[in-house]
Amino acid sequence: MENPRCATCTALLGQDACSSCGRTTREGMRPGVWVLDRYRLTKALDDDGLGLGWLALDGAGHTVTLRVLHEALFRSPLALVRFGKELHRFQGFSHPHAQPQLDFGTLADGALIWVGSWRFGLTLATAITAGQIHPSDASRIIEQIARALGTLHKRGLTHGDVKPEMVLCGENTAFLNNGWLLNIGLFASLVASREGEGTGTVLGTPAYMAPERFTGARPDARADLYALGLVAYEMFEGQSPFDASTPWEWATCHLTQKPRPWSTTEYPWAASPRMRAAISRCLQKQPEARFATAEEFLMAACEPAEALSEADPFGPPDDAGPYRRGR
Numbered sequence: 001m002e003n004p005r006c007a008t009c010t011a012l013l014g015q016d017a018c019s020s021c022g023r024t025t026r027e028g029m030r031p032g033v034w035v036l037d038r039y040r041l042t043k044a045l046d047d048d049g050l051g052l053g054w055l056a057l058d059g060a061g062h063t064v065t066l067r068v069l070h071e072a073l074f075r076s077p078l079a080l081v082r083f084g085k086e087l088h089r090f091q092g093f094s095h096p097h098a099q100p101q102l103d104f105g106t107l108a109d110g111a112l113i114w115v116g117s118w119r120f121g122l123t124l125a126t127a128i129t130a131g132q133i134h135p136s137d138a139s140r141i142i143e144q145i146a147r148a149l150g151t152l153h154k155r156g157l158t159h160g161d162v163k164p165e166m167v168l169c170g171e172n173t174a175f176l177n178n179g180w181l182l183n184i185g186l187f188a189s190l191v192a193s194r195e196g197e198g199t200g201t202v203l204g205t206p207a208y209m210a211p212e213r214f215t216g217a218r219p220d221a222r223a224d225l226y227a228l229g230l231v232a233y234e235m236f237e238g239q240s241p242f243d244a245s246t247p248w249e250w251a252t253c254h255l256t257q258k259p260r261p262w263s264t265t266e267y268p269w270a271a272s273p274r275m276r277a278a279i280s281r282c283l284q285k286q287p288e289a290r291f292a293t294a295e296e297f298l299m300a301a302c303e304p305a306e307a308l309s310e311a312d313p314f315g316p317p318d319d320a321g322p323y324r325r326g327r
Contacts, residue, residue, distance in 0.1 A: 025109040083193035090185030125164035130173035141179035150294030160219035161187040162227035206250035229282025
């Protein structure tokens with residue numbers, strides 16, 4: 001068997017790095033190592049199923065996040081080429097409530113690496129687990145993520161994997177900051193890279209996938225809004241609108257079952273009637289029955305300005321209210 005060669009300079013490749021240019025391999029990644037010649041690794045993060053994450057510092061000292069994608073995600077060299085072309089479409093996308101894609105490239109052993117901007121904080125999944133989210137916080141974050149998705153969709157792009165784990169919302173579950181949507185471009189590019197391969201494998205997070213996604217359809221704006229509806233329901237109700245545990249059960253729920261009814265709690269201690277109606281429309285089984293754009297969703301979900309001064313959602317000053325209590 002021929003000895004492996006560096007993907008950059010074609011010199012002989014060692015286990016941890018190239019013997020000539022010194023660029024690291026997947027196995028050689030550790031704190032202090034430079035990646036793509038401009039990012040110094042500082043800390044390993046989790047593996048989200050797509051690849052192992054890292055925190056790193058760029059040349060200016062800014063923190064970025066890197067993800068080294070698993071080789072098994074790509075079934076052919078053509079898929080790698082398609083993935084790179086798709087990622088190029090997301091270059092330059094910017095929104096205050098979305099994580100920018102900064103860079104992508106390959107390690108010495110050919111492993112693909114994705115680089116995004118970073119800010120520290122807890123995910124929305126952690127906030128939901130911590131206790132009831134105040135309706136005003138939930139409404140604000142939903143609006144921010146919807147606006148980020150709307151800007152993405154206007155460019156003919158999609159996210160494809162909207163879920164609580166993909167939203168940063170602050171460093172303290174008691175005081176949620178603005179929402180920040182993660183992994184812009186990464187998942188959508190991966191799905192696109194597999195088109196035409198006939199593998200029969202559907203990529204996604206079953207608990208947050210639109211019904212049509214289980215049939216292999218490529219995610220579009222309406223699929224993103226379905227996922228946003230699921231996340232929004234969970235933020236207000238503290239639970240998913242469906243009961244399932246396995247991918248097959250989730251597929252059955254999304255394809256055939258109605259969402260559980262809303263709780264009897266009324267506004268301002270819960271989602272407003274307008275917000276509930278808008279979320280319910282997002283959760284329609286047929287894409288044609290949902291909102292076509294994020295802007296349409298926001299027009300239907302947001303309260304008129306004159307309604308915002310009616311009731312105090314925080315309750316009397318001496319009443320802590322039901323929010324932020326653990327379940």
